[in-house]
Amino acid sequence: MRGKILNCLKASYDKIFKSEIITNLIKVLGCGVEVKTKANRQLSTFNLDNLRWNKIVICTDADEDGFQIRTLILTMIQELCPTLIEKGYVYIAESPLYEITTKERTYFAYTEPEKTKILGMIGENKYSIQRSKGLGENDPDMMSLTTMNPETRRLIKVNPTDVEATREMFDVLLGNNLEGRKRFIKENGSKYLAAADIS
Numbered sequence: 001m002r003g004k005i006l007n008c009l010k011a012s013y014d015k016i017f018k019s020e021i022i023t024n025l026i027k028v029l030g031c032g033v034e035v036k037t038k039a040n041r042q043l044s045t046f047n048l049d050n051l052r053w054n055k056i057v058i059c060t061d062a063d064e065d066g067f068q069i070r071t072l073i074l075t076m077i078q079e080l081c082p083t084l085i086e087k088g089y090v091y092i093a094e095s096p097l098y099e100i101t102t103k104e105r106t107y108f109a110y111t112e113p114e115k116t117k118i119l120g121m122i123g124e125n126k127y128s129i130q131r132s133k134g135l136g137e138n139d140p141d142m143m144s145l146t147t148m149n150p151e152t153r154r155l156i157k158v159n160p161t162d163v164e165a166t167r168e169m170f171d172v173l174l175g176n177n178l179e180g181r182k183r184f185i186k187e188n189g190s191k192y193l194a195a196a197d198i199s
Contacts, residue, residue, distance in 0.1 A: 004065075004068065004069055004072055005019065005021050005022060005025075005069070005072050005073065005076060006019045006021070006022060006072075006076075007072060007075065007174050008022070008072075008075050008076045008079040008080065009075055009079065009170055009171060009174045009175040009176075010174065010175060010176060012039070013035060013037040013039040013040065014039040016039070016079075016080070017037075017039045017040045017041070017042070017043065018039075022076060022080075023042060023043060025073075025076070026043050026080065026081070027043070028052070029051060029052065029053070029056065029081070029084075030050045030051055030052040030053075031046055031047060031048055031050045031051040031052075031081060031084070032044035032045050032046045032047055032050065032081070033045070033046055033080040033081055034046040034080065034081050034082065034083065035079075035080055046081055046083065048083060048084075048087065051084070051089065053089075054089070055089060055091055055155075056077075056084060056089050056090045056091065057091045057092070057093050057147075057155065058070055058073050058074070058090070058091070058092050058093065059093040059095070059135055059147050060073075060095065060135070061095060061135055062094075062095040062096065062097050062110075062132065066095065070092060071170075071173070071174065072174070074090070074158065074170075075170050075174055077090060078167065078170065085158055085160050086160045088157060088159070088160075090157075090158040091155040091156060091157050091158060092155065092156040092158060093147045093153055093154070093155055094110050094153075094154040094155070094156060095110075095132065095135060095146065095147065096108035096109060096110050096132045096146055097109055097110060097111065097112075097115070097131065097132055098115050098129055098130065098131060098132055099129070099130055099132050100115070100118050100119070100122070100127055100128070100129045101127060101128050101129075102122055102125055102126065102127045103125075103126065107122075108132070108145070108146055110154065115129075132146075135147065172184050
């Protein structure tokens with residue numbers, strides 16, 4: 001997928017079902033949508049038996065843009081076929097933050113503490129460290145190690161433990177609830193000031 005998809009919380013069904021990216025994603029899944037509207041003329045009615053995959057894995061870069069794209073994809077699934085989340089088919093692939101290369105091997109650090117631990121293990125040995133490239137720039141071997149190979153990848157299962165709370169949070173962050181978003185930023189914004197890019 002190139003770029004960001006439509007925000008399904010803010011868009012009308014007419015706009016959603018005219019989005020080529022969204023309709024193509026739903027067609028790839030094969031299961032159709034749970035939305036009944038005249039705007040939907042090309043996607044079938046939801047049928048879980050027609051799902052082509054046993055896992056839907058969302059892979060995005062480990063940066064702000066990647067996190068936003070991930071949230072937009074989750075919002076699309078939640079709005080158009082929430083059963084996929086409720087039945088446990090949706091996963092997020094963790095992407096590494098750093099690649100640490102020694103003469104012997106390449107390590108992947110997914111968090112700052114992991115980076116510190118790996119550097120401690122390497123000790124005095126020579127190494128190079130770089131911020132992990134975007135997934136689109138990785139070669140096939142790297143993609144296999146970090147996001148595709150079931151033996152080495154890390155997946156987070158998207159659980160429906162509180163679908164209503166999730167929907168409310170999506171609405172605050174991505175929907176038309178402007179007052180709720182202002183209140184959320186006022187109450188929680190200070191926690192993220194250090195990470196904010198305000199230069």
